[in-house]
Amino acid sequence: MDRTTEFVQQLxxxxxxxxxxxxxxxxxxxxxxDVLQEVNLVLWQKSGEFQPGTSFDAWAYKVAHLQVLAxxxxxxxxxxxxxxxxxxRIADVARDEMASVEDRRRALWQxxxxxxxxxxxMIRLRYSPGGSVQAIADALKRSVGAISQALYRIRGQLxxxxxxxxxxxxxxx
Amino acid sequence: MSSGSPQVMQLxxxxxxxxxxxxxxxxxxxxxxxxxxxxxxxxxxxxxxxxLQWEHSAPLAVHVEEASPLEEALALEAHAAELRxxxxxxxTEHRRDxxxxxLKLTQQMDEPxxxxxxxxxxxxxxxxxxxMLLVAVGLGIIYRYWPAATPATEPPGAIAHQPSVEPHVTxxxxxxxxxxxxxxxxxxxxxxxxxxxxxxxxxxxxxxxDPLPSDQTLVLRQGVAQLAIENNIAxxxxxxxxxxxxxQRLDLAQGKVYGIVNDTARNLTIHTPTAVIVDLGTEFGxxxxxxxxxxxVVYSGRVAIYPGATEVDEKTPPAQVLEKATAAQITHTGxxxxxxxxxxxxxxxxxxxxxxxxxxxxxxxxxxxDSQEGRIANLLSPYRMTGRIEGAALIDRDDAVAGASxxxxxxxxxxxxxxxxxxxxxxxxxxxxxxxxxxxxxxxNIFLRTHSELGPIxxxxxxxxxxxxGRFAHYVFSSVDGSIxxxxxxxxxxxxxxxxxxxxxxxxxxxxxxxxxxxxxxYINGREQKAVAVPGRLQRxxxxxxxxxxSGLVSGEQSQPFTGWVDEIVLYDRVxxxxxxxxLFNISPAGARGSNPHGNPIGP
Numbered sequence: 001m002d003r004t005t006e007f008v009q010q011l012x013x014x015x016x017x018x019x020x021x022x023x024x025x026x027x028x029x030x031x032x033x034d035v036l037q038e039v040n041l042v043l044w045q046k047s048g049e050f051q052p053g054t055s056f057d058a059w060a061y062k063v064a065h066l067q068v069l070a071x072x073x074x075x076x077x078x079x080x081x082x083x084x085x086x087x088x089r090i091a092d093v094a095r096d097e098m099a100s101v102e103d104r105r106r107a108l109w110q111x112x113x114x115x116x117x118x119x120x121x122m123i124r125l126r127y128s129p130g131g132s133v134q135a136i137a138d139a140l141k142r143s144v145g146a147i148s149q150a151l152y153r154i155r156g157q158l159x160x161x162x163x164x165x166x167x168x169x170x171x172x173x
Numbered sequence: 174m175s176s177g178s179p180q181v182m183q184l185x186x187x188x189x190x191x192x193x194x195x196x197x198x199x200x201x202x203x204x205x206x207x208x209x210x211x212x213x214x215x216x217x218x219x220x221x222x223x224x225l226q227w228e229h230s231a232p233l234a235v236h237v238e239e240a241s242p243l244e245e246a247l248a249l250e251a252h253a254a255e256l257r258x259x260x261x262x263x264x265t266e267h268r269r270d271x272x273x274x275x276l277k278l279t280q281q282m283d284e285p286x287x288x289x290x291x292x293x294x295x296x297x298x299x300x301x302x303x304x305m306l307l308v309a310v311g312l313g314i315i316y317r318y319w320p321a322a323t324p325a326t327e328p329p330g331a332i333a334h335q336p337s338v339e340p341h342v343t344x345x346x347x348x349x350x351x352x353x354x355x356x357x358x359x360x361x362x363x364x365x366x367x368x369x370x371x372x373x374x375x376x377x378x379x380x381x382x383d384p385l386p387s388d389q390t391l392v393l394r395q396g397v398a399q400l401a402i403e404n405n406i407a408x409x410x411x412x413x414x415x416x417x418x419x420x421q422r423l424d425l426a427q428g429k430v431y432g433i434v435n436d437t438a439r440n441l442t443i444h445t446p447t448a449v450i451v452d453l454g455t456e457f458g459x460x461x462x463x464x465x466x467x468x469x470v471v472y473s474g475r476v477a478i479y480p481g482a483t484e485v486d487e488k489t490p491p492a493q494v495l496e497k498a499t500a501a502q503i504t505h506t507g508x509x510x511x512x513x514x515x516x517x518x519x520x521x522x523x524x525x526x527x528x529x530x531x532x533x534x535x536x537x538x539x540x541x542x543d544s545q546e547g548r549i550a551n552l553l554s555p556y557r558m559t560g561r562i563e564g565a566a567l568i569d570r571d572d573a574v575a576g577a578s579x580x581x582x583x584x585x586x587x588x589x590x591x592x593x594x595x596x597x598x599x600x601x602x603x604x605x606x607x608x609x610x611x612x613x614x615x616x617x618n619i620f621l622r623t624h625s626e627l628g629p630i631x632x633x634x635x636x637x638x639x640x641x642x643g644r645f646a647h648y649v650f651s652s653v654d655g656s657i658x659x660x661x662x663x664x665x666x667x668x669x670x671x672x673x674x675x676x677x678x679x680x681x682x683x684x685x686x687x688x689x690x691x692x693x694x695x696y697i698n699g700r701e702q703k704a705v706a707v708p709g710r711l712q713r714x715x716x717x718x719x720x721x722x723x724s725g726l727v728s729g730e731q732s733q734p735f736t737g738w739v740d741e742i743v744l745y746d747r748v749x750x751x752x753x754x755x756x757l758f759n760i761s762p763a764g765a766r767g768s769n770p771h772g773n774p775i776g777p
Contacts, residue, residue: 016223016224016227019223019226019227020219020220020223020224020227023219023222023223023226024215024216024219024220024223027188027189027219029226032223081198081201081202082202082205086202086205086206089205089212090205090212090215090216093212093213093216094216094219097213097216097217097220098220101220101224104217104220104221104224105224108221108224108225109376109377109378110378112378113378113380113383117384123225124229126190126225127225127226127228127229128229129229131229132190132191133190133191133192144192148186148187148190148192151186151190152182152183152186152187155182155186155189155218155221155222156179156182156186158221159177159182159217159218159221162217162221
């Protein structure tokens, strides 16, 4: 495999992880999607700087962190929740955690299957395009508070389940 | 292990859903600033959120295809121009604050154009780089919005095109969900080696009994699945792409479906790219090829065909009604005749052994489990290579074996299997595998190929026998390219006897293979016994296989027919490798044929 092909493959392989990393820093999915595209472009432009044999992910996270900072400065359209220092702290932890993101993703799918069908459907509605607490509340004719509470419980159950799966496979530190 | 503080979890959940108040947001920030555990919990919640967000995103209207370098470059430039324009707009607004930072970050990528340009510019002359950049960015987009695209399946030059959309990719407009979840019409009744994804490539885990979402396209990438649609059954073979629309309608975009309609009051309708196919109380198979053509085979009852239709009702007259044992192919140009044997369908869910065996692509497979009225079913098709029992042969159960086997009781016992058209010419090579339980080691014919009119005394070959020395042997007639003419028809025999002796009363796995100008080989219990070079072409001008019955001998005399048991006969029109033969031997169900873990009485 030539270097370019290898690079493209690494870049594509890293997409999920990069998105998760960026979303951790951005919170808002739309912002994270914009930054992900910019990060892809920057990584490609800087591909010559990448040293084969070194960690692609570590390099990509570093670039992504800088891109997030740049984006925040550039698009000051809303109040920033996390300041730069806290962002750096979260980025450090996120870099560690991203090593397990694929395992956690697989565990998540098993955990989703264990959910009662109504809860699975709630997750589907929430995360499908256009999904929001308000939209679900309207569709199911329930209050926004009830939907928020339900989503909180479901997320909690999913996290518990993922942790259990990880622990049973010896993948949890 | 705990997933963290419930308080943090609740606050984060509100934050993710845009429901957190400013006070709650501040509370989160304070917790993150002061509590390391909260930071880790935050990151894990965000990973969960990101994964769900990523996996559930709808595919964009991207189209993946092979593109010329020029097309790629043009698309790339449009993409770059959009980014450039956007960035320039943003930079104008924020130049004062971020100029130094952004310049530092991007100056290297701008070097080919030269300072003081700050935006990203792609060199025009480097089409290759341009294409690769597009691939990189495009694949990112594809991976983001179209998880079905994987490096293993993506064509090397594939790119994401959005000819009718602005080059910069943004998420689709978000429609408001306004209806409750769709009703469930179908459930997964069973599956074998099944791998599922959504239409967008999102992996799905479906267990027996799970409801299948209506109006959502499912992809069965591997294996076989059995659906219960109300009281009707559909057996679906991968690769298949289908959508359950209602209790009476299944849309099949690609793949094979075998329908068993138990509820005659509720017809099952299959919609394909070229037709609507309506059962009229029947069993039928539909195959939709990747090009869209639809093949329909009727096994019982009748099927109505509406070519080119998208909707039909009771008043719509069908273009054609297919009767039992007929078939048709529906293309965009109309309905064309088709041989019922042209398409094989799995009519039931195979067990894992059968599935593995079918994965070796046999030409025919007789396991004696689905045989009735003196007929020996070829599991791959009821319309070709079906055996008929003659004399004292019967389907019986041996205590040592799960399921049914063929028992040849005396010298009248035989099973005759006629060829399908064209087989004789195709058999430039063959492999036959079977389980055999002889009752003695006297010379016997177990299996052979012959001519229906000349008979197995005059013409036979491709034979499994127990020879005069009491050994399993593979016995073949071959033409001799040269001057040797040992027989009137210019064929000479080749004999590959086994070194392992048959064990009367025990099941043994016997495999024979041969090829024109190649080798004849014999394997017992996965182990090769003997290979003999074939000097010319294998015997032709035959049209029938026989299990048991008499055969000729080189001496011109008649050998004894086989008495004993036979099972799991598999025929190939190719030579299997030793590894494949060992695999066949090893996949036999545990315990089915003896005491060892592989169910084999003799280890390889």
